[in-house]
Amino acid sequence: MFAMVFVYHAFSFCLLKYLIPLFLTVTPYIFRARINIRFSINHIITGITVSVLILLPFWYLMMLNGKSFVFLSSGAVLFQLFGVSLPEEIYFRGYLQEKLGNNFKGLLIGSVLFSIMHLPQLVFYGDVYSVMTFFPSLIMGFLYMKTSNIIPSVIFHFNANVVFLGLNGILSHIGFQG
Helix, strand or coil, X not given: CHHHHHHHHHHCCCCHHHHHHHHHHHHHHHCCCCCCCCCCHHHHHHHHHHHHHHHHHHHHHHHHCCCCCCCCCHHHHHHHHHHHHHHHHHHXXXXXXXXXXXXXXXXXXXXXXXXXXXXXXXXXXXXXXXXXXXXXXXXXXXXXXXXXXXXXXXXXXXXXXXXXXXXXXXXXXXXXXX
16 A cells, blocks of 8 residues: 555556555455444534534634635645545555554554555655644544544544645645646
8 A cells, every 4th residue: 555655656657546545445344343433413523523613723823824725726625525535534444443453552553654655745746744734633523532433533634635635725735736
């Protein structure tokens, strides 16, 4: 998996932009893992509430420090949901964290591995924020640990990505220009 991400960023091998989410989604099913995904109004509200409580102050502080917000195109938004947030949560929370034990230890190990998968962004783009993915990963893991459902973590992951990308105008290395 790390090799696929590394090759994608190193050589701009665009096909991997679609193969990586496919790999993340299919791998748990190959190993016959059951992914906990339930559309419950309580879990949807939990994901939205945690997103607002954590991301709104972050957004506000960034705006106070001179950042402007660039709205992502509809294609970038859809890719963030179906090509990034959902596949990564299926794999890292629904499969990996569940396999490691849906407890604090599994949450920590899963978050470290999640962060490692983002290191090529630091190496190839100088994106120092990529190493900070550990912290939102803890929140996503905690949401999964408390609900045993990937929906709240998908909602938070998606919102965090949209806010972060919009505040930093980082659209080129996710395959979408302005």
